[in-house]
Amino acid sequence: MSDTREPMSVGRLEAFSDGVFAIAITLLVLEIRLPAGEGDLLDKLAHLWPSYLAYVISFLLIGMIWMNHHRMFHHIRRVDGTLLGLNVLLLMSVSFLPFPTHVLAETLHDRHDSQTAAAFYGVVLVIGGVFYNAVWCYASIGHRLLGDTITPDEARTLRIRWGMGPVLYLVATLLGLWSAAASLVLYILLLVFYFFDLRPRRAGSAPTP
Amino acid sequence: MSDTREPMSVGRLEAFSDGVFAIAITLLVLEIRLPAGEGDLLDKLAHLWPSYLAYVISFLLIGMIWMNHHRMFHHIRRVDGTLLGLNVLLLMSVSFLPFPTHVLAETLHDRHDSQTAAAFYGVVLVIGGVFYNAVWCYASIGHRLLGDTITPDEARTLRIRWGMGPVLYLVATLLGLWSAAASLVLYILLLVFYFFDLRPRRAGSAPTP
Amino acid sequence: MSDTREPMSVGRLEAFSDGVFAIAITLLVLEIRLPAGEGDLLDKLAHLWPSYLAYVISFLLIGMIWMNHHRMFHHIRRVDGTLLGLNVLLLMSVSFLPFPTHVLAETLHDRHDSQTAAAFYGVVLVIGGVFYNAVWCYASIGHRLLGDTITPDEARTLRIRWGMGPVLYLVATLLGLWSAAASLVLYILLLVFYFFDLRPRRAGSAPTP
Amino acid sequence: MSDTREPMSVGRLEAFSDGVFAIAITLLVLEIRLPAGEGDLLDKLAHLWPSYLAYVISFLLIGMIWMNHHRMFHHIRRVDGTLLGLNVLLLMSVSFLPFPTHVLAETLHDRHDSQTAAAFYGVVLVIGGVFYNAVWCYASIGHRLLGDTITPDEARTLRIRWGMGPVLYLVATLLGLWSAAASLVLYILLLVFYFFDLRPRRAGSAPTP
Secondary structure (H helix, E strand, O other): OHHHOOOOOHHHHHHHHHHHHHHHHHHHHHHOOOOOOOOOHHHHHHHOHHHHHHHHHHHHHHHHHHHHHHHHHHHEOOOOHHHHHHHHHHHHHHHHOHHHHHHHHHHOOOHHHHHHHHHHHHHHHHHHHHHHHHHHHHHHHHHOOEOOOOOHHHHHHHHHHHHHHHHHHHHHHHHHHHOHHHHHHHHHHHHHHHHHHOOOOOOOOOOOO | OHHHOOOOOHHHHHHHHHHHHHHHHHHHHHHOOOOOOOOOHHHHHHHOHHHHHHHHHHHHHHHHHHHHHHHHHHHEOOOOHHHHHHHHHHHHHHHHOHHHHHHHHHHOOOHHHHHHHHHHHHHHHHHHHHHHHHHHHHHHHHHOOEOOOOOHHHHHHHHHHHHHHHHHHHHHHHHHHHOHHHHHHHHHHHHHHHHHHOOOOOOOOOOOO | OHHHOOOOOHHHHHHHHHHHHHHHHHHHHHHOOOOOOOOOHHHHHHHOHHHHHHHHHHHHHHHHHHHHHHHHHHHEOOOOHHHHHHHHHHHHHHHHOHHHHHHHHHHOOOHHHHHHHHHHHHHHHHHHHHHHHHHHHHHHHHHOOEOOOOOHHHHHHHHHHHHHHHHHHHHHHHHHHHOHHHHHHHHHHHHHHHHHHOOOOOOOOOOOO | OHHHOOOOOHHHHHHHHHHHHHHHHHHHHHHOOOOOOOOOHHHHHHHOHHHHHHHHHHHHHHHHHHHHHHHHHHHEOOOOHHHHHHHHHHHHHHHHOHHHHHHHHHHOOOHHHHHHHHHHHHHHHHHHHHHHHHHHHHHHHHHOOEOOOOOHHHHHHHHHHHHHHHHHHHHHHHHHHHOHHHHHHHHHHHHHHHHHHOOOOOOOOOOOO
């Protein structure tokens, strides 16, 4: 049956992944709910600040993962079944994020519960980060599925760089057990650093064709 | 009016189907809801384990159906109205899965209801499997809509292989009437076997162009 | 500023429309909710039959509109602002359908309310049908935006054929005021006729390239 | 690591943005909920008119932003990290709109709360408008990322024209503090003007290729 085991194209895998990223990021807003009951609307809206904060952090984190995912697949030239399976596990973790985001937003007013919620949020990110790195390690070790847009040395540099992700998320998880606020600050620092780092740095950089 | 009955392109049908798969798989998380009321958050989160389990199983099952759907349409070169209609029925079954997933997650703590829920979940999979096979049988019998990427013999092999799907789901349904846990174990075994089977096996396999 | 008024490509408009169709069709399942409270699960699931019925009818109706939309845009070669605006109004109507579907499902057990719900459902379809025909009439009258895949006579035939849609929906609306069941039967007949009609009829039909 | 900092293609950024727009616009319907409790269905449906109104306005506003976004990216030929980041912030604002839409719909029956809700709705649009203009200013000042489909003068004209957006939304916000109805009328006027303006005006306009 070898001829029927044709591999999936990189393009279609990316399109499907993009779809999942776009949906997960847009579903985040559904987790924000106006409290029922009496009361001034302005008070209610102000009281929802944890929801807005959690929305912004999760939106930007998923946006960051999406951009990294694109960068990763820019270098991947072939897809095999293992890569497909690992990528599905990565998407599964990203798609799950609206739930811990909701839990975090709901409990940020409560000191004890917010620690649990921050750790829960962090654990989901750790799992996602591990699957992310599993995809890249599988694709890049031995240059298994890569093309010539990247050298083995550069691929290794990315393994180290991206490998720091789950470590950082683990730190945020442990920090969250002590203070949810502290772990959120760490996510914000991570995002600021990431988006700042996106800025072009080299004067002589070639334009995109 | 024959000239206005132009067929739909395979590419557009695949893109639409991919969209539906991506959305259905991502909507699964919306069915996980934090219980209201008093109580420690950690207890609540731990108590939700059936939701996590149902989420993972449904996510991977839909992922598996999506990958098989891609493999199927890789060989389909033409689309006619019957194929379109059968594919819509298949998508309708897949899109429905978030509901039985939610029902299963909500009742897994209760022995009696979980049997009903497991059977309900299984029946939806059986229906989806039947439509899946209907698409493939219609396209492949007599090589009706296939191209030359597959031989009639290989197409028949796939009919037998994929035809086992609804049979297996029927077994899981009947098993669920006795024990929801047993039917879940069967789904997990199916997924493990499937993703294990995805791994490349032949040393001489040609790389994807 | 004439140079900045560049038109949108047909391909991008279709891709956006496809996305909206795929999302609206998949969101339908979110409107099915397990009743809270005590009771046997099997009874609850059985009691939800109006939800399943409404789900199937709406899914197939949106699927039908999507397929017709594809057929329509197959012949449209240019996009201008009016067409864009009319198409947005069409998408707005289709995206709204999950709500009347939910209303219909919730009230089908109640004779009086189900009549209101069936009429409400029908009115939304009438509005959608009017916008659908507005798109086609605007594009096809005087062959304004069409290419050479269709003759003016064939375009007129489609205007008549598609123009029957809102008339039929209006009949279903009025019928619903008398009996919701009767209007549902009419939708089912329409769908059966439509999907039956999709089947290839001509022996000498040329294969899709 | 310069070789691994490859820029994202404009096409993929647009496809991702389109996905987010399509999902956000379709999620709007989920914010419409049938009130629970006793009562005639027709009364309930009629009582929901603020939801229908808010749905239509938000749907058309997002549709308008999407069309402008397309027009903007038609002229952008290169993507760098800053543009990516600003675009993510824009998408974050648009994806948030279903929430203020829901708040507005829920409170339009109450004079005091509706003023708060209209201002809240307006503030989100102001933020989105600022990010929209940030994307365009960053891309167009000094013709930084533009191609030759637009002259620097035309790009400046668009900066002025689009720069009026957040100003207008700010006016609607302030107006909303006085009367929600007045701010809604302003949005409707804006939409009517926009869609009217889309109509082709020049007899000698060249057809789209």
